[in-house]
Amino acid sequence: MMRIELRNVTPDYIEKEKWDASQIWEKTITINKGEHLHIVAPSGSGKTSLIHFIYGLRKDYSGSVYYDNTDIKNLSVESFSVFRQNKISIIFQDLRLFENQTVKENIEIKRILDPYHKPEAITEMAKKLGIEKKLNQLAKKCSYGEQQRIAIIRALMQPFDFLLLDEPYSHLDDENRKKAMELIYEECEKRNAAMVFADLKALDFLKDERIVYL
Amino acid sequence: MPLTYKNIEPLIITEKNSFSKWLGYFGLGIGVLLLLVSIQMFVNIQQLLQENNPRKSGGYDFISISKTITNANMGKDNTFTTSDLAALKNQPTIQGVAPLISNKFRVRATAGDIIPFSTDLFLESIDNNFIDTVPPTFTWQPGQMVVPIIFSSDFLEMYNVFAPAQGLPQLSPKTISSVNIILECSGPYGTQNFKGNIVALSDRINSLLVPKSFMNWSNYRFMQDTSVHASRVYIKTKDANDPKLISYLEQQNYHLNKEKIKFSRIKSILQNIVSALGVFGIFVIVLALMLFSFYLQLMIAKSKDNLRLLLTLGYSPDWLAKSVAKTWLPVYLSIIVGALILTEILHLLFMQLSFVNTANLSFVLNWSVWLTAIFLFGLTLFINLNLVKKELKTIL
Numbered sequence: 001m002m003r004i005e006l007r008n009v010t011p012d013y014i015e016k017e018k019w020d021a022s023q024i025w026e027k028t029i030t031i032n033k034g035e036h037l038h039i040v041a042p043s044g045s046g047k048t049s050l051i052h053f054i055y056g057l058r059k060d061y062s063g064s065v066y067y068d069n070t071d072i073k074n075l076s077v078e079s080f081s082v083f084r085q086n087k088i089s090i091i092f093q094d095l096r097l098f099e100n101q102t103v104k105e106n107i108e109i110k111r112i113l114d115p116y117h118k119p120e121a122i123t124e125m126a127k128k129l130g131i132e133k134k135l136n137q138l139a140k141k142c143s144y145g146e147q148q149r150i151a152i153i154r155a156l157m158q159p160f161d162f163l164l165l166d167e168p169y170s171h172l173d174d175e176n177r178k179k180a181m182e183l184i185y186e187e188c189e190k191r192n193a194a195m196v197f198a199d200l201k202a203l204d205f206l207k208d209e210r211i212v213y214l
Numbered sequence: 215m216p217l218t219y220k221n222i223e224p225l226i227i228t229e230k231n232s233f234s235k236w237l238g239y240f241g242l243g244i245g246v247l248l249l250l251v252s253i254q255m256f257v258n259i260q261q262l263l264q265e266n267n268p269r270k271s272g273g274y275d276f277i278s279i280s281k282t283i284t285n286a287n288m289g290k291d292n293t294f295t296t297s298d299l300a301a302l303k304n305q306p307t308i309q310g311v312a313p314l315i316s317n318k319f320r321v322r323a324t325a326g327d328i329i330p331f332s333t334d335l336f337l338e339s340i341d342n343n344f345i346d347t348v349p350p351t352f353t354w355q356p357g358q359m360v361v362p363i364i365f366s367s368d369f370l371e372m373y374n375v376f377a378p379a380q381g382l383p384q385l386s387p388k389t390i391s392s393v394n395i396i397l398e399c400s401g402p403y404g405t406q407n408f409k410g411n412i413v414a415l416s417d418r419i420n421s422l423l424v425p426k427s428f429m430n431w432s433n434y435r436f437m438q439d440t441s442v443h444a445s446r447v448y449i450k451t452k453d454a455n456d457p458k459l460i461s462y463l464e465q466q467n468y469h470l471n472k473e474k475i476k477f478s479r480i481k482s483i484l485q486n487i488v489s490a491l492g493v494f495g496i497f498v499i500v501l502a503l504m505l506f507s508f509y510l511q512l513m514i515a516k517s518k519d520n521l522r523l524l525l526t527l528g529y530s531p532d533w534l535a536k537s538v539a540k541t542w543l544p545v546y547l548s549i550i551v552g553a554l555i556l557t558e559i560l561h562l563l564f565m566q567l568s569f570v571n572t573a574n575l576s577f578v579l580n581w582s583v584w585l586t587a588i589f590l591f592g593l594t595l596f597i598n599l600n601l602v603k604k605e606l607k608t609i610l
Contacts, residue, residue, distance in 0.1 A: 057526065077525070077531050078530060078531060078532055081525070081528050081529060081530040081531065082528075082530075083528075084526075084527065084528030085528040096523055096526065098225060098520060098523065101224075101225070108221075109221070109222065109225075109524075109527065110527055110528075112217040112221065113217060113527070113528050113529065114528075158528070
């Protein structure tokens with residue numbers, strides 16, 4: 001997949017007056033493979049909605065989202081599963097882990113779908129993010145910050161051309177944010193993948209990104 | 215770990231020992247067993263009773279009827295008229311009618327040197343397709359001096375009972391064809407001797423049957439009379455026990471030998487019993503599948519969040535549906551194989567029963583039982599897969 005294009009996308013639930021100043025709603029935005037797009041917006045302005053529209057989880061919007069030349073509203077659930085296996089990955093704001101599975105199992109469930117990394121990569125990444133001792137612990141017993149790191153590693157286990165990040169560092173301190181960001185950059189570079197990063201404010205340690213305000 | 219259903223099974227099947235699941239398995243097992251056994255027993259009864267039933271051929275019953283003789287009609291003409299025969303033919307329960315035409319001239323038979331025996335005889339003829347055994351030699355043309363005869367098996371049996379007391383030799387079905395019979399036919403218009411040759415034995419018709427061509431020719435030759443006055447008529451029907459047929463015959467005062475259709479009645483009752491058993495089996499299978507589908511719906515409802523997350527992460531709905539459905543493949547297979555084994559055991563036990571002639575039955579289950587088992591296996595898998603797909607769609 002080479003590009004994602006948003007054409008005049010507006011959520012059904014937002015009034016027209018609220019999107020006048022937006023650089024995304026009702027505009028055409030193209031995100032090319034290898035590009036870093038940083039979407040900045042305050043809480044409640046629709047960052048998560050936009051990420052979900054792009055990932056195909058919600059369809060309550062007007063306009064169109066295109067994967068290359070395909071309007072994703074026309075994609076079947078089965079076709080979406082193929083895209084999600086090896087074209088597009090996501091780190092959810094609400095993390096979405098299997099709480100009764102161990103940390104390692106949570107990551108493996110994603111890795112086995114289309115293994116980009118060997119199983120050993122889980123331990124290596126966990127070490128980088130400081131959660132290697134938690135691998136055999138149930139996810140529900142981990143702190144929210146640890147769970148965020150689990151979700152990050154899980155998203156990096158598959159091949160992808162686009163990585164969607166929805167406030168992925170909200171519960172991480174600066175040091176862990178930097179470690180996580182470095183890992184994400186490294187993995188995106190390996191794949192020459194695009195990164196769509198949605199957060200409350202522009203982060204100073206992001207590099208080469210295009211910032212747009214929602 | 216590889217991408218196998220086993221690795222994600224704990225996320226979907228959260229409860230291992232569900233009562234409804236085990237009850238569903240048990241019900242399905244009982245239902246399948248009942249259905250398979252009833253099919254096998256139906257076939258067994260069909261084969262056992264058909265083999266011994268001379269009245270039946272090509273799926274039809276051939277039964278003889280005559281007018282009931284009462285004090286009121288005694289001494290009157292109780293033969294079937296042309297309109298009687300036409301009325302019989304018009305009955306929807308009757309597929310064919312053939313009168314037994316008897317000789318109007320006198321026939322005297324002697325059995326030559328082997329059996330010093332002579333008697334007046336009666337001969338009869340009927341359409342060949344109503345006779346159970348018609349050899350190719352059962353034909354006659356004017357000028358032919360040998361008349362082929364089909365002899366009743368019951369008559370042969372009766373002969374063999376009284377023959378020793380009369381100092382006559384007993385005869386086997388094979389030797390009877392070698393007995394030379396001289397038929398002395400006489401009437402107001404002449405006398406002629408023919409050689410009678412027994413060419414077959416009939417289990418169906420109690421008579422001495424000659425070809426229709428001989429009967430017509432000789433009635434005219436010796437009596438100048440070819441009119442048909444049959445006191446006995448054979449009817450061809452799909453079911454001799456059809457209440458409509460029996461009721462019609464009773465209304466017309468026609469006599470039907472109920473003893474003769476006893477086999478059919480027993481068979482009909484037994485087949486009705488096993489058919490009811492089969493229907494009950496189908497009912498139990500449907501109930502079991504319904505129960506099992508409730509369990510499946512409950513299971514998917516309980517693991518709804520996990521399934522939704524798996525789909526969000528990129529798991530294919532088709533793969534998930536097939537994998538979940540496949541979980542029960544070994545269970546269904548075990549149930550079907552178990553039911554087949556039990557059916558085979560019951561079939562073998564049935565063959566041990568004293569009244570069963572094992573020569574008529576195969577030790578292997580009938581093909582229809584195998585086909586039903588395969589069909590049920592396919593049906594359960596199909597229902598399972600579609601149910602899981604439907605449930606998955608609801609959570610997407």
